[in-house]
Amino acid sequence: MTEQRVSYTLDSTLETVDSAEQAASRIASEAGFDDDEVMRIAMAVREAAVNAVLHGNAYDPGKKVSLAFEQTGGNLVITIRDQGKGLDLEKIPDPLAPENLLKTSGRGIFLIRSFMDEVHISPSQTGTEIKLVKHVHGPSEGVKEASQ
Amino acid sequence: MSMKTSTRQVNGVTIVDCSGRITLGEGSVILKDVVRELLSKGQKKILLNLGDVNYIDSSGIGELVSAFTTVRNQGGELKLLNLTKKVHDLLQITKLYTVFDVKDDEASAVKSFS
Numbered sequence: 001m002t003e004q005r006v007s008y009t010l011d012s013t014l015e016t017v018d019s020a021e022q023a024a025s026r027i028a029s030e031a032g033f034d035d036d037e038v039m040r041i042a043m044a045v046r047e048a049a050v051n052a053v054l055h056g057n058a059y060d061p062g063k064k065v066s067l068a069f070e071q072t073g074g075n076l077v078i079t080i081r082d083q084g085k086g087l088d089l090e091k092i093p094d095p096l097a098p099e100n101l102l103k104t105s106g107r108g109i110f111l112i113r114s115f116m117d118e119v120h121i122s123p124s125q126t127g128t129e130i131k132l133v134k135h136v137h138g139p140s141e142g143v144k145e146a147s148q
Numbered sequence: 149m150s151m152k153t154s155t156r157q158v159n160g161v162t163i164v165d166c167s168g169r170i171t172l173g174e175g176s177v178i179l180k181d182v183v184r185e186l187l188s189k190g191q192k193k194i195l196l197n198l199g200d201v202n203y204i205d206s207s208g209i210g211e212l213v214s215a216f217t218t219v220r221n222q223g224g225e226l227k228l229l230n231l232t233k234k235v236h237d238l239l240q241i242t243k244l245y246t247v248f249d250v251k252d253d254e255a256s257a258v259k260s261f262s
Contacts, residue, residue: 014173039234047206050172096243102217104210107242111206114241 007068012057012082020049020067024078027069031076031136040115041076041134047108048080048130056082056128071136078132086123151175151201153182161258162191163229167200170208179208183215183226192224193261197254199230204238216248225249229257 006027010016024045028038049065057063063083070077093100095107113119118133151168164182169175186194196215204212212228219226227249231239239245251257 017172043205046171050205050207054172101243101247102213104214105206107206107209110242111238 003072005068005070007066010065010067012053012059012061012063012065014053016053016065017046017049020065020080021046023067023069028076028134031071033076033134033136037134041078041132044112044115044132045078045080047112048078048132051087051108051130052080052082052084052128055087056084058084074136076134076136078134079129080132081127081129083127086125087121087128089121089123151178153178155182155186158254158258161193161195161261162186163195163197163254163258165197165200169203169205170201170211171203171205172207176207176211179211179215183218187219187222187224192219192222194219194224194226195229195251195254195257195261196226197229198232198235201235202232204235209238209242209244212248213244225261227251227257227260229254 006023008019008023010019021042025038025042028041033041049067052065053059057065066079066081068079070079092109093103093106095101095103095110100106109121112130112132116132117135118131120131122129122131151166151170151174154165156163156165164186166179170179183194186192196212216226229251231250231252236245239248239250249260251260
């Protein structure tokens with residue numbers, strides 16, 4: 001796999017969620033993942049972006065979402081960072097617990113963990129960083145480094 | 149592609165044909181509005197045809213759950229019809245497949261309403 005990095009700085013809007021998903025879909029496809037894996041990666045990124053925009057930055061126009069894709073060492077590594085108060089992992093209920101099955105929210109982190117090989121969540125007082133890792137098993141193609 | 153819906157009546161059951169994506173924002177709002185409007189008209193037997201829904205995110209799942217409980221709390225029934233593989237898999241991993249009454253044949257689905 002060719003080493004490369006693409007990064008974006010995005011506003012705290014719903015459009016960002018769609019943009020993040022589309023970028024993930026394109027880059028995962030270019031990295032050689034099959035259609036099902038591309039869909040899972042794109043959904044994981046979408047859910048992480050939703051968390052960053054809604055729960056992290058709370059749509060604050062003064063706060064940004066950082067999104068970076070890195071292909072390195074046979075992995076696709078995706079990092080999403082917000083500027084919110086920091087996700088409280090203790091407060092995230094188990095969405096599979098019988099008492100939570102009919103709750104209308106709280107499945108985002110679960111879906112992210114379901115779809116990615118590794119998930120590292122680092123909350124701090126200045127924001128939350130979620131690092132998603134997917135191991136590349138198929139062939140990959142390189143794209144040149146870019147930054148927006 | 150955003151979500152689109154159309155409704156039709158079959159033997160007292162309202163079938164809502166959905167297409168597109170049920171996601172945070174427009175898709176979830178459309179689903180909520182459709183169900184709320186049906187309930188306001190007293191139509192409480194609702195069959196959501198998701199055959200042309202190719203994508204649902206966690207917000208969309210939440211909206212399906214909300215629709216299910218809202219209809220049930222008003223004495224009605226909401227069932228799902230024609231899940232695509234992606235939506236089926238999503239309901240499996242979230243353990244909601246057994247919560248919803250999922251059908252794959254419209255005629256028998258309509259008959260199944262009490």
